[in-house]
Amino acid sequence: MTTTPPxxxxxxxxxxxxxxxxxxxxxxxxxxxxxxxxxxAHAPSGTVPSSPWQGTTSLDPELAGWWxxxxxxxxxxxxxxxxxxxLQPFLRGERLQVAHIARTHGGFQQGAxxxxxxxxxxxxxxxxxxxxxxxxxVPLPTPLPTDPIRPPAGPSWPLAGIGDPTEVxxxxxxxxxxxxGSAEDAPDAVGWLLDEEFAFGEPYETAxxxxxxxxxxxxHQGTCTAATAEAVPFLAHLAxxxxxxDGTRILLLGDLxxxxxxxxxxxxxxxxxxxxxxxxxPESAGDHLTRQAIxxxxxxxxxxxxxxxxxxxxxxxxxxxxxxxxxxxxxxxLNELPAPSGTTRADVLSLVTALLTRDDHAVATAxxxxxxxxxxxxxxxxxxxxxxxxxxxxILPDLAMxxxxxxx
Numbered sequence: 422m423t424t425t426p427p428x429x430x431x432x433x434x435x436x437x438x439x440x441x442x443x444x445x446x447x448x449x450x451x452x453x454x455x456x457x458x459x460x461x462a463h464a465p466s467g468t469v470p471s472s473p474w475q476g477t478t479s480l481d482p483e484l485a486g487w488w489x490x491x492x493x494x495x496x497x498x499x500x501x502x503x504x505x506x507x508l509q510p511f512l513r514g515e516r517l518q519v520a521h522i523a524r525t526h527g528g529f530q531q532g533a534x535x536x537x538x539x540x541x542x543x544x545x546x547x548x549x550x551x552x553x554x555x556x557x558x559v560p561l562p563t564p565l566p567t568d569p570i571r572p573p574a575g576p577s578w579p580l581a582g583i584g585d586p587t588e589v590x591x592x593x594x595x596x597x598x599x600x601x602g603s604a605e606d607a608p609d610a611v612g613w614l615l616d617e618e619f620a621f622g623e624p625y626e627t628a629x630x631x632x633x634x635x636x637x638x639x640x641h642q643g644t645c646t647a648a649t650a651e652a653v654p655f656l657a658h659l660a661x662x663x664x665x666x667d668g669t670r671i672l673l674l675g676d677l678x679x680x681x682x683x684x685x686x687x688x689x690x691x692x693x694x695x696x697x698x699x700x701x702x703p704e705s706a707g708d709h710l711t712r713q714a715i716x717x718x719x720x721x722x723x724x725x726x727x728x729x730x731x732x733x734x735x736x737x738x739x740x741x742x743x744x745x746x747x748x749x750x751x752x753x754x755l756n757e758l759p760a761p762s763g764t765t766r767a768d769v770l771s772l773v774t775a776l777l778t779r780d781d782h783a784v785a786t787a788x789x790x791x792x793x794x795x796x797x798x799x800x801x802x803x804x805x806x807x808x809x810x811x812x813x814x815x816i817l818p819d820l821a822m823x824x825x826x827x828x829x
Contacts (some may be wrong), residue, residue: 428497428558429505430456430538431512432545433519435490436463437528438697443488444551446526450519451552454559455492456542461549463487483698489531493545495538495558505535510566513796515559517803520693524805529693571794575766576759578732578825584666589628592664593635594620600655610639610652628669636676640711645683650710653677657718667730674722674736675822681715681743684708685814692807716744723752731758732825735770739821742776743814751777765794769820772813785809791820 433450437443440460447458463484494515496508512535520530534541583589597614601607604615613619614635625631639652659665660673684704688695695702719741726734735758741749755774760766768790775783788809792799798816801807 428495428538429508429535430493430495430541431515431533431535432541433490433492433494433533434531435492435519435523435528436484436531436694436697437488437490437523437526438486439527440488442526442528443490446522446528447490447492447551449522450490450492450494451554453494453518454554454557455494455552456554456557457491457493457545457547457550458552459491459545459547459549460551461489461491463489487528491546493538493541495542496561497538497558507565510568510796511561513800514566517800520804524693524697527697529697531694568796569794569799572763572765572768575761575764575824578735579730581667581671581730581732581826583628583632583668583672586625586628586631589665589669590625590631592662593631593659595664596659596662597655600658608651608655609648611655613638629672632669632672632676639676640680640683643679643683645680645705645707645711647707647710649680649707650714653680653711653714654718657715657722660722661725667733671733671736671825674733674740675818675825677715677718678736678740678743678821679818681712681740682814682818684712685743685811688811689801689807689815692804692811696806712744715740716746716749719744719746719749723750726752734758735766736821736825738770738773738777739817742773743817747779749777765820766824768794769817769824772817772820776810776813776817781810784813788813791816795820 433455435443435446437446440462443460447460451458463481463486496512516530516533519533523530594614597607597611601611601615604612607615636656639656640646640649656673656677660670660677662670665673687705687708688702691702722737723741726737729737734752738752738755738758741752751774755770755777758766758770760770768787772784772787772791775787788798788802792802795816797819798812801815802809802812
């Protein structure tokens with residue numbers, strides 16, 4: 422006996438500059454079939470009686486005087502065998518529509534969370550409830566939209582394994598000892614490798630797990646700080662270390678690539694908010710210092726270009742593009758990498774080349790091509806306020822690392 426999956430729900434949150442704008446946005450969402458909508462004055466954490474931060478300074482003072490809209494949309498018609506994966510292309514379009522509604526009323530979409538509809542309905546805060554339709558469901562089109570057809574990938578790269586975890590850990594610790602001598606002399610993000618507690622800890626099951634812990638220590642949850650910039654030379658040293666397997670070094674180049682693109686990714690994610698607030702958002706000091714540190718290491722990384730595998734060169738070219746420095750040279754014979762026309766790799770390489778040559782028109786053209794088959798790129802490029810160059814840099818780590826087999 423088959424059972425129909427439970428209905429799926431999405432809770433949206435919007436920020437609007439005034440109560441009238443918030444109520445108008447809530448009415449639009451209700452008109453689209455959202456089951457619940459609520460409007461509340463933006464409450465900084467320091468003014469909410471139940472908040473553990475009561476009495477403290479607001480964590481988001483920019484939004485003082487703004488209003489929030491919360492809504493719950495339920496997806497899953499009776500008798501339809503729907504699941505989350507089948508809904509994703511449709512839900513992506515829904516997020517874009519909700520973001521458009523927020524922009525139309527002078528605000529921005531603050532976030533969205535998915536889950537089983539009955540659970541989200543039970544925990545939905547009803548303060549300021551403006552619309553309640555207990556059986557409402559967002560009508561679903563038939564057939565449901567699907568993701569765009571992805572072109573074929575480029576030719577397979579020669580296999581580049583990440584290596585045995587014990588050997589990789591030993592090589593990294595040896596590099597730390599040779600570079601810093603002791604934990605006391607190492608940057609905070611690296612010192613734990615030289616600590617006795619680490620030396621006698623549980624062994625790693627995979628090298629990827631260890632490298633994940635390493636990069637998380639350098640930039641916890643992807644946040645760049647001055648400590649991140651301080652640890653960049655060590656990551657670059659490892660990416661050049663011939664004692665490490667090619668796959669490990671490619672993974673480290675990917676980590677550096679993500680760090681270099683952090684500022685652009687942040688700018689894209691906050692583009693609507695920045696525009697709504699009518700102010701520019703400067704790059705954080707941590708992001709700036711980190712990218713500058715990576716840029717300083719780039720010449721020594723590119724010096725190995727003639728001896729690297731094609732897969733490593735591909736990752737290196739993407740890293741060079743992410744450094745966004747006019748003095749970064751175009752890697753030699755970039756067009757000789759195996760990227761046949763009509764493949765995803767050719768499109769990614771066109772994007773990398775456009776970024777390296779700082780040709781904004783070429784960046785926009787290459788981004789449009791990638792967006793024609795890459796759903797995440799399509800969603801990020803859909804808003805009117807994110808710069809094409811920032812969007813290209815934001816998606817570049819996933820595109821490059823997926824191609825070389827070290828990403829999703």
